[in-house]
Amino acid sequence: MPIARLFLLLAIAAEVAGTSTMSLLGNNNALWGYGAMYLLIALSYYFLSLAAKKIAIGVAYATWEGLGIALITLVSVLLFDADLNLQQFAGLGLAIIGIVCVTLGESHQHDRQTA
Template sequence: MNPWFFLLAAIACEVLGTSLMKLANVEAPLLGHLAMYVLITLAYYFLARAMERIPLGIAYALWEAVGLVLIALVGVVVFSESLSPWQALGLFLLLGGIGLLNGDTANQAEARS
């Protein structure tokens, strides 16, 4: 199966699991924590599967960065949290760094071929 699918599944599970962490403390502690643990476990499983074909640094960086941005957006949209301009700039720079990291990795792969 495509390793990028596994990476996207890992990111989705991380975002859902982390978002449930906040809900678990307010709405349904037992069910929320159980779902959170299952999703975080799945996130690590899918990340490990993605790393079978995607370089460690790339997979982990994408997992963390995209997950962080999406979790911040969930905080804003679902939990009515706010982002300061500095926080928004930090998230933007984070995504830019990931883009540079991925672009350089693609260039290195082409150079080896």
């Protein structure tokens, strides 16, 4: 299970990196940006597929998508000067709380099945 979680973290990191390159596509390096974006997104799906072999697909996808959104938003705020209001921050906080609940629930379910 730890290797599956590592694959999931790699999938999230690749998604965040790939999606963040979209903000760079307006520069002169548009061809490089598209290539990097497509490569990183494909790598993200590859690692997600490896994680889904040991983690329930619903849990893996929810974690991948939810943490990806939260981290992409963080990158947007820190690197690209995006403005978020209080409601948007609260929504991201609720999403993270939901991901934690889903992940913890999956761990307890796995423990029950092995006992």
